[in-house]
Amino acid sequence: MDRIRIVGGNRLNGTIPISGAKNAALPLMIASLLTSDTLTLENVPHLADVEQLMRILGNHGVDISVNGRRERQSEVYSRTIHFTCRTIVDTTAPYDLVSKMRASFWVIGPLLAREGKARVSLPGGCAIGTRPVDLFIESLQALGADMEIDGGYINATAPKGGLVGASYTFPKVSVGATHVLMMAATLARGTTVIGNAAREPEVVDLATCLNSMGARITGAGTSTITIEGVSSLSGARHRVLPDRIETGTYAMAVAMTGGDVILEDTDIHLLDNAVEALRRAGATIEPVERGFRVARNGNGIKPVDVVTEPYPGFPTDLQAQFMGLMTRAEGVSHVTETIFENRFMHVQELARLGAKISLSGQTARIEGVEQLRGAPVMATDLRASVSLVIAGLAAEGETMVSRVYHLDRGFERLEEKLTRCGAIVERIRD
Numbered sequence: 001m002d003r004i005r006i007v008g009g010n011r012l013n014g015t016i017p018i019s020g021a022k023n024a025a026l027p028l029m030i031a032s033l034l035t036s037d038t039l040t041l042e043n044v045p046h047l048a049d050v051e052q053l054m055r056i057l058g059n060h061g062v063d064i065s066v067n068g069r070r071e072r073q074s075e076v077y078s079r080t081i082h083f084t085c086r087t088i089v090d091t092t093a094p095y096d097l098v099s100k101m102r103a104s105f106w107v108i109g110p111l112l113a114r115e116g117k118a119r120v121s122l123p124g125g126c127a128i129g130t131r132p133v134d135l136f137i138e139s140l141q142a143l144g145a146d147m148e149i150d151g152g153y154i155n156a157t158a159p160k161g162g163l164v165g166a167s168y169t170f171p172k173v174s175v176g177a178t179h180v181l182m183m184a185a186t187l188a189r190g191t192t193v194i195g196n197a198a199r200e201p202e203v204v205d206l207a208t209c210l211n212s213m214g215a216r217i218t219g220a221g222t223s224t225i226t227i228e229g230v231s232s233l234s235g236a237r238h239r240v241l242p243d244r245i246e247t248g249t250y251a252m253a254v255a256m257t258g259g260d261v262i263l264e265d266t267d268i269h270l271l272d273n274a275v276e277a278l279r280r281a282g283a284t285i286e287p288v289e290r291g292f293r294v295a296r297n298g299n300g301i302k303p304v305d306v307v308t309e310p311y312p313g314f315p316t317d318l319q320a321q322f323m324g325l326m327t328r329a330e331g332v333s334h335v336t337e338t339i340f341e342n343r344f345m346h347v348q349e350l351a352r353l354g355a356k357i358s359l360s361g362q363t364a365r366i367e368g369v370e371q372l373r374g375a376p377v378m379a380t381d382l383r384a385s386v387s388l389v390i391a392g393l394a395a396e397g398e399t400m401v402s403r404v405y406h407l408d409r410g411f412e413r414l415e416e417k418l419t420r421c422g423a424i425v426e427r428i429r430d
């Protein structure tokens with residue numbers, strides 16, 4: 001298994017190009033199941049999760065062709081991928097494929113809408129909480145589907161004549177369940193109104209793409225989304241929006257090490273809340289053409305409290321990274337996690353680097369220390385792993401991060417992007 005070796009202490013200076021968003025690319029790829037025409041996605045990141053979803057879609061009958069296109073002078077590739085699902089050849093998503101990635105469960109929406117049935121294994125994914133699927137079941141039942149759990153699978157069946165539009169209000173905000181209900185409703189008869197919908201930019205990106213495919217969706221980005229069902233969808237061409245979590249992660253890395261970096265091909269407004277927290281922590285952040293500049297020179301890191309919340313609140317996917325930053329703040333800060341009940345696995349690993357963190361329920365109390373020291377650490381989920389990289393960049397000496405496959409699920413060319421800015425980061429292939 002690969003490891004990442006980091007020698008800390010260097011400031012970051014230069015430009016980091018931001019990739020397309022993993023969490024937008026995945027539902028967009030799944031949307032290709034809704035049409036027999038070709039859906040072309042540009043700016044698709046090269047990540048393990050994307051490759052895994054391609055295998056799953058292939059199993060359902062999606063024909064996939066990839067154009068790797070070298071963009072800019074850099075080594076960074078942005079890929080354009082064509083997805084064509086002339087016919088759905090299999091409505092079953094088996095355990096061995098779905099258990100590796102939770103988002104693959106989302107095929108249930110398009111399969112049900114287009115074929116009237118789906119048999120999908122209950123999901124796996126990062127071990128960050130129990131992550132039930134009750135909201136998917138309830139919301140698809142609202143469109144008339146029969147949902148039965150049998151032997152670790154959900155058997156979903158649409159009524160004769162297909163799904164029927166309805167009003168459904170989520171009791172809790174869920175990104176995935178909003179994606180799925182929105183996709184299913186595009187082909188339902190009549191109008192669907194989703195209340196308490198997730199407002200994440202990735203939901204808006206999916207709605208924009210579905211509308212280019214002929215769907216009639218309004219209100220994405222607000223908590224009420226209205227979908228007027230249509231009889232079929234066509235192909236489209238769509239560019240995946242920039243990855244706000246990758247953007248925020250590198251912004252936190254710069255705030256941690258000090259230095260001056262342009263984050264390119266991204267949009268500061270995708271992460272207003274995190275930018276605000278970084279400014280309060282002492283980083284200078286200002287928009288530039290095609291992105292923004294983040295710098296911290298001279299001044300120390302100030303302690304800042306954050307609470308994770310659904311968008312537009314502080315993202316849970318940046319919680320671990322922000323905690324990494326706070327380990328070196330000049331004082332005590334608190335990080336409260338409200339989305340997932342078990343998303344603090346990075347705490348004990350950060351402690352191995354010398355961080356002082358205590359947990360009380362869903363809140364971590366972080367007492368900033370003057371210096372972290374390198375150590376061997378183990379990544380336990382995607383965002384936890386990258387928080388260890390951030391801490392390692394500022395630690396004295398060598399940090400070795402093992403189980404790097406977690407990082408490969410969500411960060412495209414991480415070592416290269418950091419090395420170009422002066423960090424000492426290398427992958428050791430075992």
Ligand code: EPZ
Pocket residue numbers: 022023024026102103126129130131132133134135136137172173174175176177316317339340341382383410
């Ligand atoms: C998406 O996961 C993201 N994944 C996650 O990113 C992200 O952390 C999460 O949204 C929250 O922002 C992708 O987009 C692929 P949820 P999702 O349904 O959709 C509970 C990363 O690191 N819930 O919004 O699975 C659930 O347990 C990943 O890139 C139910 O109770 O998250 C959680 O507490 C990790 N019942 C809360 O809702 C359900 O049926 C929010 O989860 C569904 C969810």
